[in-house]
Amino acid sequence: MRNLERLTVETGRVIQRRYLLQRLVQQGQTCAVYQGFDQVLQRTVAIKAAAVEHIPAYRAAIRATAQFAHPNIIGIYDLIVEPDALYIVQEYVDGDDFGTLLQSQLSPYHVVDLGVQVCQALMYASTPVRKVSHGDLTPSAIIRDRRGLVRINNFALPGDAAYFSAWNVIGATGGPVFSDPDLPAGQMSDSRRADDTRAVGLLLYQLLAGRTPDARMVEPSADGRLRFMRNAPAEVCELVARTVIRQHPQYIATPEALHAELKVLAEALEPPPPPISGQLAPAYQAVEDPMARAPQAQFAPARSGSLLSQPLGSGVRSADGEYAARSDTNGRMMTLDASNASTAFDASMSAKLAAARQAAYAPEVPVKRVNMPLVILFGLVLFALFFGIGYYLSTILIH
Template identity: 90%
Template structure:
């Protein structure tokens, strides 16, 4: 760490007479990331600086992923080894880190879409010709650019032990923190595919979790329960629970399976473009605001007995027959799932309801039907008949005489 701290103050340095270190972007535990400038190709780049003790891990990761070319994966340009450090030259992405995404309070649709894009990157890396797992899919590996494209970094690196250890309380069922620890880092296996899939679920949960508006991080709950914000659609909460909770009877353990279900939800939640000249209605998933003194309830709450129950502010939460329960916290009203006894029911009709609600919200305005005045039409016809009859009689009289 001492060498890393020394490198972080050396802005203005030119690496290999080509890459200018302009400013420090992020200081991590194993590397520092700079914004730099490629003076040969005249373009902005990112330079990841790793100290000597971490060089073997980074070099192995670069060898495994150097040929990656996918819109959701940050590209690698160059690798420079010096006596005291390793410099990885990467594509520079101007966008929002995970902490900024937390503060922006993404809509359920955008949270689901983020999961779809992460799964696309994992599916690309896991194809038979590559067989690479991520292994370190923590918030520090995620950035979303200005176009809304999610970009993934840090493929095939050792996992962040502190991060995944802390989150193992959330439905991990006492299993190992990392599957198949005896395999080389980044090598694909069914266990590591399941680890990466669960890591996606953890990221989505953090974006949907109850928290203060200015929070840049989310901490796991001590009791292992999943607590969602009040405007999170229950079908999205259920899908996240099935991904995070390993002992869930319908546990999702592959990026392909998670991607398929997220795509279905994204299609149901995606707001249609506003009609030209009209204000876009509020999204169908938005919570309903109620008068002061009443507890507001989110739309799409299950109507079955034992589903989402209303409790007064300040009441304690409890699980009702393994179904959803509610609770109140400093972050507002939330839905709670118990990681040890989650509901196995998934409301498959919810997507259809969402689509129907969206269609109704954006239905075309009724066009008034013009009624025909039949008496006027009959009168007009009689007048025309009289005119033609008179004209015919007049012509016949002239021709006869």
């Protein structure tokens, strides 16, 4: 750590007579991240400086991911090894880190869309050609650029034990923090794919969790409950619970499965496109979406009261709009805070999502194509037939 602390004050240094360290962007536990400038290609870059003790882990991660090329994954440009540090030159992304996204109070649609994009990156990395798991999908690995594109960093690095241990209290029923610990970091297995999928669920939950407006991070609750903001749609809350709680009967264990369900929600929640500049407003009055009227940051703390046990995924909402979930000691049930509970979901949102699911999963109806040569042949036969009948009748009438 001493070498890493020394590196954090070396702005202005030029590495390998090419990369200028301009300013410190982030100080992590294992590396310092700088904004730099490539003096050869005249472009802004990000430069990670890792201390000597972390060089083996970073070199292994670079070997596993150097060929990655995906719009949701931050690209790697160069690797420089010096006696006292390892420098990783990466694509520079100008955007918002996870803490800024928390403060911006994202709408349910944008939270779901973030999950869709993260799953796309995980699906790309886990293809049979690559077989790479992320393993360290924490808030520090997420950044969203100015166009709304989510970019993922830190593939194939050892997981942050402190972060995942803290969140293991949520729906993990005392299970291990990391699956397959004997495998090298980044090496894919079914259990590690499930870990990455659950990590996506944890990120989505933090974006939907009740918190103060200025919060830049969310801590797991000591009692293991999931508490959502009042404006979080019921279906989104259910999907997050199915992703985070490992003992859920409908537990989602792969990025592909989570991606498919998030896509359905995204299509249902997607806001209408803004009107084109200069275009007249429609003459009719649009029906207002009840979710659009909900306050973006209201959260009512859990009240003490009667607890109602429901099967996981049963979707009970309390009267104040809060969802709270945890697994019981057997890991089979989820206890929902249901003071003055109402079992009715928002009717318009449920109908909207049901229609989206039906459209997404409806079997494709084959289109019957007309055989034009056969139609032409049939027309010619009819023409010849009627011509013959007409000729025969005309000869009879003449004679």
